[in-house]
Amino acid sequence: MAHSKYNDMIQEFKHRFDEKMQELELSYNDINIYQQAFSHSSFVNDFNLERLSHNERLEFLGDAVLELTVSRYLYDKYPDLPEGNLTKMRASIVCEPSLVIFANKFDLNQLILLGKGEEKTGGRTRPSLVSDAFEAFVGALYLDQGLETVRTFSEKIIFPIVETEELVGVIDFKTRFQEFMHTKSKGDVTYRLAKEEGPAHHRFFTSEVLLNGEAIAVGSGRTKKESEQKAAEKAYRQMK
Secondary structure (H helix, E strand, O other), rough: HHHHHHHHHHHHHHHHHHHHHHHHHOOOOOHHHHHHHHHHHHHHHHHHOOOOOOOHHHHHHHHHHHHHHHHHHHHHHOOOOOHHHHHHHHEEEOOOHHHHHHHHHHOOOOEEOOOOOOOOOOOOHHHHHHHHHHHHHHHHHHHOOHHHHHHHHHHHHHHHHHOHHHHHHEEEEHHHHHHHHHHHHHEEEEEEEEEEEEEEEHHHEEEEEEEOOOEEEEEEEOOOHHHHHHHHHHHHHHHH
């Protein structure tokens, strides 16, 4: 019975994975390495599989490959930023909240192979589990297709999101804008709450970002912090 259940899950995985790779316009050679990339330890334990056939080793590799890929992207995109700034930006991209956003972009969690208990307790939507699977997939893609294919995948899934509002709250635009202005020696950056409205349980804030005391951009959000981040993002894009 267990053997039959295992075979059914693997066949369904292979079908879904093939469809997903076609959707991403990516080819692959070794389906087994991708099966490992999506095999959570609970799945391996449930079916008494080889101890190291889960995805943790590929997650380790994928993390390094992602750091290299994102580092090259930032190095090329921001030629005027020093090492410290690039390091902070990379850390905001290669982190759990961002990786979950990237994974959700192509419904990666539907491919994860989970044990029965983990499935019942919502493991498929657990951020740490999803981000780990994303890194493991990148590791598998690197081993199977090489770094250039990882870069192609990143251009479809990661890089377009990095510069959109989807990472607001993940990427610290206030820090990014401050550092950008510092490199340009433009002056002092401050923030001012321009408006606060709505009932106590549903407040809405509007903030201005000021350069040398003059408002240069406005942002709005459900918290003062969010409104400042939105203002900083607009100012950052304008100045660039």
